[in-house]
Amino acid sequence: MADPMLELRDVRLVYHRGRVDEVQALRGIDLVVDKGEFVTVVGSNGAGKSSMVQIISGAAKPTTGKVVLERRDVTGWPDYKRAGFVARVFDDPRVGSAPELSIEDNLALALARGKRRTLGFALRGHRRALLRERVARLGLGLEDRMHDRVGLLSAGQRQSLTMIMAGLVAPDVLLLDEHLAALDPATAQRVLGLTAELVAEMDCATVMVTHNMDHALRMGNRLLVMSRGRIIHDVSDDAKSALTVSAVVDLITGVGDVVSDRSLLTELENAE
Amino acid sequence: MLINILVDTLVTGLPLVPVVLGVFIVLQIRQDFDLTVEGSYAFGGGVAGILIVAGVNPVVAMIAAAAAGFAAGMATTALTLFLRLPVLLAGLVMNMALFSITLRVLGLPTLSLAGMQTIFSAVAPAPGRAADLATSAVLGGIVVLMLAAFAVFLKTEVGLALRASGVNERMVRSQGVSDRGMLILSLGMSNALSAFGGALTIQMQGYADVNMGSGVFVLGAGSVLLGMLFLNPGGSQVVRIVLAVLLGGLVYRLILVAALRFGLPAGDLKAVTALTLIIAVAAQGYLAPAVQRYTVRLRERRTPANSSARARIGASHG
Numbered sequence: 001m002a003d004p005m006l007e008l009r010d011v012r013l014v015y016h017r018g019r020v021d022e023v024q025a026l027r028g029i030d031l032v033v034d035k036g037e038f039v040t041v042v043g044s045n046g047a048g049k050s051s052m053v054q055i056i057s058g059a060a061k062p063t064t065g066k067v068v069l070e071r072r073d074v075t076g077w078p079d080y081k082r083a084g085f086v087a088r089v090f091d092d093p094r095v096g097s098a099p100e101l102s103i104e105d106n107l108a109l110a111l112a113r114g115k116r117r118t119l120g121f122a123l124r125g126h127r128r129a130l131l132r133e134r135v136a137r138l139g140l141g142l143e144d145r146m147h148d149r150v151g152l153l154s155a156g157q158r159q160s161l162t163m164i165m166a167g168l169v170a171p172d173v174l175l176l177d178e179h180l181a182a183l184d185p186a187t188a189q190r191v192l193g194l195t196a197e198l199v200a201e202m203d204c205a206t207v208m209v210t211h212n213m214d215h216a217l218r219m220g221n222r223l224l225v226m227s228r229g230r231i232i233h234d235v236s237d238d239a240k241s242a243l244t245v246s247a248v249v250d251l252i253t254g255v256g257d258v259v260s261d262r263s264l265l266t267e268l269e270n271a272e
Numbered sequence: 273m274l275i276n277i278l279v280d281t282l283v284t285g286l287p288l289v290p291v292v293l294g295v296f297i298v299l300q301i302r303q304d305f306d307l308t309v310e311g312s313y314a315f316g317g318g319v320a321g322i323l324i325v326a327g328v329n330p331v332v333a334m335i336a337a338a339a340a341g342f343a344a345g346m347a348t349t350a351l352t353l354f355l356r357l358p359v360l361l362a363g364l365v366m367n368m369a370l371f372s373i374t375l376r377v378l379g380l381p382t383l384s385l386a387g388m389q390t391i392f393s394a395v396a397p398a399p400g401r402a403a404d405l406a407t408s409a410v411l412g413g414i415v416v417l418m419l420a421a422f423a424v425f426l427k428t429e430v431g432l433a434l435r436a437s438g439v440n441e442r443m444v445r446s447q448g449v450s451d452r453g454m455l456i457l458s459l460g461m462s463n464a465l466s467a468f469g470g471a472l473t474i475q476m477q478g479y480a481d482v483n484m485g486s487g488v489f490v491l492g493a494g495s496v497l498l499g500m501l502f503l504n505p506g507g508s509q510v511v512r513i514v515l516a517v518l519l520g521g522l523v524y525r526l527i528l529v530a531a532l533r534f535g536l537p538a539g540d541l542k543a544v545t546a547l548t549l550i551i552a553v554a555a556q557g558y559l560a561p562a563v564q565r566y567t568v569r570l571r572e573r574r575t576p577a578n579s580s581a582r583a584r585i586g587a588s589h590g
Contacts (some may be wrong), residue, residue, distance in 0.1 A: 001535040057446070083448030096445055109432055114448040117429040 003035040004071070005205035006056065006173050011065035013051050013229075025051035027229035033054070033173070033205040033222075041209045042248060043226035044257040049209045051179045052226070056207065058082040062097040070172050084114020087171035089162050091178040096162030099151030103142060103161065105133040106150050110165035134164050138194070156187035160194060167198045174199065176208040180215065188212075192219070213245045225251050277526070277533050279404045285525030286411035287472035288491065290418060292499075294465035295492030296513070299358075300500070302438040302458045305474040307347045307363035307489050312341040312371025316467020316483035318374040321383045331392045334471040341467020344370055346457040352459075353452060359459070367485075375482045381481045387404030390475040407476060414472070418465075419514045424508045434458060466492075487542055494549035496522035501555050524548060539557035 013026040026048045033039055041049050051126045055067060058079035069085045079086075090096045095105045108122040108131070123131075128146075136143040138160050142153075150158060158178060161241035166174060176195065182187040192215060192252060199206050210216050216223060223240050225233035225248065233251050291313055298306040316337035323333035328577060344366060351362035375381065395410055396403030437444045437454040453462045466488070472482040499520020503512045531544045 059445075066309040077484065078445075078450075080445045080448050080450050083446060090442070090445045090446075095440065096446075098440045098443055100439045103437055105432055105435070108429075109436055109444075109447050112429050112433075117433055119425070121427055122429045123427070126288055162581070177387045179545075 004032050005035045005037075005069070006207070007031070007066075007068035008035040008055065009066040009068065010065065011052075011062045013048075013055060013060060014063045017063065024229055026055065029055075029229075029231060031231065032184070032226075034132070034201055037177050037222055038206040038220035039208070039222045039224055040220045041207060041224045041226060042211070042213060042216045042252065044252055045227070047226040047257065048229040049177060049226055050177065051229075053088075053175055053207070055207055056173065057086055057088050057175055058086070076224065084169075085172040086175060087113065087166035087169070087173070088175040089159070089166050089177065089179040091181045092121075093158040093162065093182055095156040097112055097150045097165070099149065102147045102151055103135065103153075104128070104146040106161065107135070107165060107168065110168045113165075113169045125254060131168075134168065135161070136246055138164065143264055154187075156183050156191065159183060159187075159191055163191065163194050163198055167202055171204050174202060174206045174208070176210075177219060178209050178211060181211060195219070213248050217245060217248065218242055223248070227252065227255050227257050230265050273533070277529055279401070279408065280529045281522060281526045282408040282412070283404050283476060284529065285522045286408065286415050287325050287469055287476050288488075288495075289415045289467040289518055289521040290469035290472065290526065291488055291494050292387065292495040292524075293419070293422060293517045294462035294469070295489065295500075296496045296517050297434075297458050297462045297465075299493055299496055300409070300438075301435055302454075304438070305360045305363065306345075306348065306457065306459060306462060308344055308366045308370070308459070308463055309363075310485040310488045311374070312344040312467045312485075313404040313470040313473075313488045314480075314482060315344055315370045315377070315470070316341045317470030317474040317480045317484055318377040318383075318468070318482070320471035321385060321474045322377055322379075324385055324390060325383060327389070330389060330393075330475065332567070334391070334468060337471035338464040338468040341470075342460045342464040343469070345461075345463030346456070348463070349456050349459045352455065356520060359455075359471040370485075372483065378480060378482055381482045381581045385474060385478050385480070392475055411472065411476070415518070419518060423510045423514045430457070473516075487545055490549055491524060491545055494552050495524040497549065497552040497556055498523050499561070501552060502568065 008031040011026055011029040012024070015023040015025055028050060029048075037204065041052070043049050051060065055062055058074070058077055058081070060065075064074075066073055069082065074082055074085070075142065098109070101109070104123060108127065111127060111131070114121070118201065131148060132143050135146070140157055140160060142161065150161065152206065159182070163179075164261045179195075180191055183191060195208070195217065206220065208216075208219060217240070221237055223233070223235045223243065224231050226237075262263060286492045287422045291309060294309055296324075298309075300305050319340040320333040320337040321332075324330055331464055347369075348359065348366045350360050351365065355362075357365070392407050392410060392514075395406035422441060431443075433447075433449045434443060434454055434457060436447075437449060437451060437458075441451055444454070471483065473484065496517070497520070499516030502519050502523075503516040527548050528541055528544055531541065532538065536544065
């Protein structure tokens with residue numbers, strides 16, 4: 001089982017180092033995520049969740065510490081070089097796809113993720129068929145709109161498309177950065193189902209950051225609670241299944257952090 | 273009169289289509305401003321001119337001009353990547369430097385190609401209507417080939433990455449595309465095309481001039497905006513992109529040629545160039561949404577079932 005896909009070794013991230021407005025975003029993160037593990041990450045605002053995602057994706061470089069992907073030290077690699085290993089779904093549905101390009105073109109772009117791009121045609125016959133089939137699985141009827149601009153799609157449709165794009169080339173690490181945050185509850189529910197399906201198929205290491213305690217508990221087999229740049233709780237398997245929303249909220253507030261209204265409101269919704 | 277205007281438009285407009293394409297790549301696809309194209313247009317004209325006067329095969333001279341333009345684009349890229357200058361400022365600086373370089377290449381401010389072997393020598397030996405038509409045919413062939421090659425390129429994996437890179441840099445990076453690579457590619461291609469256009473222009477007009485690049489960027493940008501107005505190409509519609517470049521370039525030229533023919537002094541042309549761009553921008557802002565609303569309404573009539581949804585889409589994207 002122990003097949004580490006992603007390792008963070010004593011990662012620290014400091015913004016504006018040595019200035020008055022110095023921010024310690026991460027204060028020594030040690031994390032090993034194995035193949036097939038699905039980790040959900042919760043924490044209050046400013047806990048370092050997004051910073052950790054930035055570090056794993058390569059969008060930010062750690063001030064000290066190491067990032068290891070599949071036993072390769074990639075600390076110095078920029079994000080576009082890591083794209084072959086890491087697939088990322090952003091919180092903003094508009095970031096994950098190019099609005100001016102068609103659905104088909106966006107998918108074709110993702111089909112070459114992490115590979116050397118050539119002067120061969122991006123869309124060939126068998127690729128078209130494969131992409132169409134993948135999109136058809138969404139059940140949104142997008143397979144009949146392959147030539148439509150992505151800018152015409154709704155936020156939910158765009159985020160669903162981005163999920164499909166992330167899975168086109170099987171990644172080693174799948175990063176979901178609050179990818180349901182911008183969606184209405186019903187759509188979020190649907191994309192969540194899609195997430196579970198895709199993750200089950202991909203057999204990679206998955207890290208999902210969320211503000212929704214309920215999602216954090218229902219999804220995945222490991223839960224991380226972050227606070228002020230550190231991982232303060234790491235709960236796996238059975239212990240995680242036994243957790244309740246209020247227990248997780250207690251874990252966060254127990255160290256003096258505030259749980260955002262967003263998380264509490266969802267809790268109320270679920271209680272009703 | 274009308275025929276004269278049209279022939280003049282083709283003869284003087286077609287050599288500029290490569291420049292318009294170059295401006296389109298940076299302005300519309302990359303959504304950036306590169307003023308190097310003005311310098312590389314004159315630079316390409318200068319390099320091709322001096323080679324043709326030295327008796328070099330004109331096709332070789334044109335390839336050399338494109339290579340020179342590519343090098344100019346690389347210099348701008350280097351300023352951007354290593355010194356972190358914005359493309360706009362780097363292009364402005366390179367444009368100035370290229371003036372002196374072009375003057376050095378030419379030796380004199382103006383270089384006549386009279387009596388030299390150009391790509392038009394065989395088809396247009398003596399000036400006149402027939403020569404103009406033959407020149408247009410040769411230019412038309414070159415431009416169509418170039419646009420077709422560009423359309424094919426846009427459909428490749430690299431071309432697709434380029435199309436996405438200007439609109440959504442974060443997404444493109446997360447898909448494994450180096451934005452530095454895309455900057456090198458776009459500025460290199462754009463300036464090579466501009467220099468190629470300069471090489472075509474000097475052969476058409478029979479002389480190279482160190483000042484010929486002045487105003488070319490505005491002309492290119494105006495053409496792009498005009499073309500967009502006619503066809504409104506999105507990133508996916510490769511054919512529309514290519515047609516917008518061709519039509520935009522020619523219509524822009526048509527306006528200038530018509531202004532000349534109707535008796536405006538040549539000195540006023542720069543003002544007409546600027547004014548046309550302003551009108552094109554204004555039309556983009558005010559006319560295009562109106563046209564779009566109209567097309568949406570037309571579509572509604574055809575498919576009444578989902579008319580309300582379409583109208584909403586039209587309104588939010590108009």
